[in-house]
Amino acid sequence: MLDGLPTRERDRFLADCTLVDLVLGSVLYEQGDRIRHVYFPIESFISILACVDGHSTLEVSMVGSEGMYGHSLILGSNIAPLRALTQGAGATWRMKAMTFRDRLDDMPALRPLLHRYLIVLLSQMAQTSACTRFHVVEKRLARWLLMSQDRAHADSFDVTQEFLAFMLGVRRVGVTKAAGLLQLRKLIRYKRGKVTILNRQRLEAAACSCYQSDLETYQHEMRC
Numbered sequence: 752m753l754d755g756l757p758t759r760e761r762d763r764f765l766a767d768c769t770l771v772d773l774v775l776g777s778v779l780y781e782q783g784d785r786i787r788h789v790y791f792p793i794e795s796f797i798s799i800l801a802c803v804d805g806h807s808t809l810e811v812s813m814v815g816s817e818g819m820y821g822h823s824l825i826l827g828s829n830i831a832p833l834r835a836l837t838q839g840a841g842a843t844w845r846m847k848a849m850t851f852r853d854r855l856d857d858m859p860a861l862r863p864l865l866h867r868y869l870i871v872l873l874s875q876m877a878q879t880s881a882c883t884r885f886h887v888v889e890k891r892l893a894r895w896l897l898m899s900q901d902r903a904h905a906d907s908f909d910v911t912q913e914f915l916a917f918m919l920g921v922r923r924v925g926v927t928k929a930a931g932l933l934q935l936r937k938l939i940r941y942k943r944g945k946v947t948i949l950n951r952q953r954l955e956a957a958a959c960s961c962y963q964s965d966l967e968t969y970q971h972e973m974r975c
Contacts, residue, residue, distance in 0.1 A: 752818055752868060753791060753844075755973065760858050767854065768844040773797075775840040775909060779820065780831035789821030789851045790814075794841030796902035798918060799876075800834040809883065809920035810895075811876045813838065815902025817969060818868055824848055825855065825865050838910075838918070839903050867972045874968045878961045886959040888921055889929040893958035895919065896939065898965070900948050907947040933957065 753761050773779075773795040780786065782802060790797065796815035800808045811833070814820050820835055829848060846854075855862050882891055895918060899908055912930065916923040933939045938954045940947040948954060955962065 752816070752864070752973070755864050756858075756860050760860055764846075764854055764858065764861070765844065767850050768846045771843060771845050773837040773840055773843050775837055776914075777837045779835040779837065782831060782834050784831045786821050786824060786829050786831055786848050788845050788847060789819060789824060791819045791844040791846070792816050792841070792902070793843055794839070794904065795837060795843045796839040796841075796899070798836045798838040800836055802834055807920070808834070808917060810918040811879050812872055813875075813898050813902065814872075815839070816904075817902070817973070818872065819865070821848065821851065822865070822869060822872060824851055825862070825869060838914075839899065839908060870972050871969050875965050878964055878968075882959060882961040883920060886961070888919065888925045889932050890957065890959035891919055892926065892929045893933065893938070893954055894962040896933075896946060896948065897951075897954060897958055897962050899946075900951070906951075907945055909944055910946055911944045 753764065756764060768791070779790065779797065792815050796813060797820050798810045799812040799814065799820070801811050802808050823830065823832055882894065892915070895915070899910070900906065912923055912926050915926045915930070919926065930939070930941050933954070934941060936953070936957070938948075938950050938957060940949055
């Protein structure tokens with residue numbers, strides 16, 4: 752996303768960041784935490800999770816190199832509205848919240864770029880809510896795998912069935928069945944906590960329409 756900034760502003764922005772590695776499964780923020788840093792993933796990616804009744808969770812959005820986490824600061828709030836969990840380990844740029852607020856004020860191109868990204872993020876959240884309600888687990892899993900591959904920038908990435916059930920808000924047996932069907936169709940290979948995408952084109956065909964809808968929203972907003 753930061754490539755959308757003019758070169759001089761981007762270089763200045765990155766000079767205020769620290770390069771850190773996010774660990775798989777680490778919680779960046781719980782709902783209600785004070786935001787002290789914002790994150791701009793490079794290789795890593797972050798799940799944004801809604802929690803219900805203190806124990807049930809559902810992934811409502813995913814952030815990779817196309818976006819950032821800490822977006823509530825853009826709107827003037829320093830409180831995390833939802834849980835943020837590292838879904839894919841790897842490098843990310845991290846910036847102090849106070850510095851980020853300063854850059855919003857003194858970098859003319861930054862705020863409009865982030866406002867467009869907020870539209871993308873809100874659209875993805877709404878799409879995920881509808882997807883969870885109306886689409887079967889197999890199609891939702893295909894969509895989730897495509898989204899993860901896009902952000903992992905690799906055909907293979909680590910994920911357990913327990914974690915998939917957690918992300919999709921279904922029982923583990925449901926994930927086992929859906930992943931088994933995708934394997935039988937030779938779209939993916941799943942073994943020992945690692946998923947490999949075998950046929951990207953056919954996996955896109957197996958996914959629900961929400962995946963393409965997300966892509967079109969991103970392309971429209973971020974290329975304006």
